[in-house]
Amino acid sequence: MMSDKVGLVIISHSPKIGDGVFELIKQVITGVPIAVAAGTDDNQIGTSMEKIIDAITQVDNGNGVLLMYDLGSAKMNAEMAIEFSESANVQLADHIPLVEGSYIAAVEANMGKSLQEIRNSLQKIELTEM
Amino acid sequence: MIILTVEQTKQWMQEIQKRMEANKEQLTALDQAIGDGDHGINMARGFNEVVNKIDDTEYDSVADVLKSAAMTLTAKVGGASGPLYGTAFLKMSMALQDKEVNQQNFKEAIDAALAGIKMRGNAEFGEKTMYDVWYQVAEFLASENVEDWEEMIEACQATIEDTREMVATKGRASYLKERTLGHVDPGSMSSFYIFEALVAVIEVGN
Numbered sequence: 001m002m003s004d005k006v007g008l009v010i011i012s013h014s015p016k017i018g019d020g021v022f023e024l025i026k027q028v029i030t031g032v033p034i035a036v037a038a039g040t041d042d043n044q045i046g047t048s049m050e051k052i053i054d055a056i057t058q059v060d061n062g063n064g065v066l067l068m069y070d071l072g073s074a075k076m077n078a079e080m081a082i083e084f085s086e087s088a089n090v091q092l093a094d095h096i097p098l099v100e101g102s103y104i105a106a107v108e109a110n111m112g113k114s115l116q117e118i119r120n121s122l123q124k125i126e127l128t129e130m
Numbered sequence: 131m132i133i134l135t136v137e138q139t140k141q142w143m144q145e146i147q148k149r150m151e152a153n154k155e156q157l158t159a160l161d162q163a164i165g166d167g168d169h170g171i172n173m174a175r176g177f178n179e180v181v182n183k184i185d186d187t188e189y190d191s192v193a194d195v196l197k198s199a200a201m202t203l204t205a206k207v208g209g210a211s212g213p214l215y216g217t218a219f220l221k222m223s224m225a226l227q228d229k230e231v232n233q234q235n236f237k238e239a240i241d242a243a244l245a246g247i248k249m250r251g252n253a254e255f256g257e258k259t260m261y262d263v264w265y266q267v268a269e270f271l272a273s274e275n276v277e278d279w280e281e282m283i284e285a286c287q288a289t290i291e292d293t294r295e296m297v298a299t300k301g302r303a304s305y306l307k308e309r310t311l312g313h314v315d316p317g318s319m320s321s322f323y324i325f326e327a328l329v330a331v332i333e334v335g336n
Contacts, residue, residue, distance in 0.1 A: 045168075046208030049216075072301055073210030076250055080204060080213050 006109040006118060007033040007059030010102050011069040011078055013046055015039035021068075021099055025106045032109045033059035047074040052081035056090055064089040064115035066105055070098045091115060095127045133333045134231040139195040140184050145327035147177040153323060160316035164303040168209055169316040176207035176215070192231050196223035210301055211317065214251055214260065221246035237271040244268045251300060258296035258303065258310065260317035262289050267325055279329040286322050293318045 012018040018038025025034060035055035040046040047069075056065050065087060067078045075092065082090045093101055101122055108118045134142070150157070150173040158170030180202045189195045196219045204216030225242035229235045244264045247253060253261035266289040270282045293315040298304050303315070 040208040041205065044208065045166075046172075046212075048208070049204050049213065073213065076210055076213035077204075079250065080216065 004063060004112060005032050005061075006063050006105075006113070006115050007035070007056075007061065007065040008102065008105055008109060009052065009055040009059060009065060009067045010034065010036045010038065010098070011047060011052055011055075011067060011074045012036075012038040012098060013070055013074060015043050017070065017098070021102050024099070025103055029106045029110050032106050033061060034106065035059045047077040049077045049080045049084065052078055053085050056081060056085045056087050060087040060090070064091065066090075066109075066115060066118060067092045068096065068098050068102045068105065069093070089115060091119065093119065093122055096122045097125060097127060100125055131232055131333070132230050133233055133236060134192055134331070136189050136192055136195060138331045138333075139192045139231075140189070141331045142328055143177065143180050143184055143195070143199055145330045146324050147174075147181045149323035149327055150174045150177045150320065153319075157316050157320055160314055160319055163313045164298060164306055164310045165316060166209065166302050169211065169320065172207045172209050172211055173320050176203045176212065179203075179206040191226070191228075193223045193226040193229070196220075196226065210251070211260075211320070214247055214317075217246040217250040218243040218264065233271075233276060237268075240264070240268050240271055253300055256296065257300050258293045258298040258315045258318070259300050260315070260321040262293060262315070263318045263321035263325070265289075277334060279332060279334065283322075283326055283329055286325055290314055290318050290322055 010018050010021050015038045018036040022034060022036050035058045037051040037055040041048050059065055069075050069078050078092055104121060105118050108121055154170035154174045157173060158167060161167050161169035180199045183198055183202050184195060200216045200219035200223060204212050221242040222239040225239040226235060247261050247264055251261060253259050255262060255265045263286050266285050267282060270285050294312060297308055298310040303310050
């Protein structure tokens, strides 16, 4: 049933933020593949390329994967994960705030929107500085 | 002439690790002033992992040692330094693939690393980041037929001092804007230790 939907990865420096955003979405959306990649490998504050790659693999079912992130170095690790990942259609929601962006993306993915359609919707909340 | 062998590259990583461990508190203090205060711990942890990894591994080429370091740093450092240093060493590794390390090839590897940091960090020279030190090293290698590597260290030292007078526009420091004035950039400092370590192991040769 989940196989026709875009996958989401929530990337944060903080495991608590990552889990919190996931929880917020799960209250209303259950049909979208979502994985959290938050904190370093030992769950300290930071991000981990390996965790992001694992999360991509977990939610990728051939419909594309969208990566949401919080601060600067999360973006760098996300970009490296995209380069090293075996999944084909993985994109970064660049300059999109994590909480609001993840929520919108989950709602749209649940409607069966394509990766490009979701990215277009997110444009309206794009930050000029991040 | 070969200026860096597999064994010397492993020693380079060990010399970096010693410096990151010895200067952990200094790097952290610099980062507490203008960043998130974890640079010393992150760099020491990252290079401890690199040394653990390479000590237990046999390598056929300098490129393989650098690739191993790159993957470990990306995975273990945590902050922005992980992907940035990971990218730098990975690009060096790619540039040195199937090559021995003479001065020309080394220069090209540094140029590749510099381009990698620029791409990953979206950085320009003079923005108070590690990029400034790597840029200085690339400039030095472009203009000098190296007879004394110490001169490169002196050039890097001057660059670090220059970062004190800059306002950060990249990374966590950029949120502080003018408050970054008067502080040395921690990333340029850790990059300095990487090149100081290099000079401890590299040969002079054309």
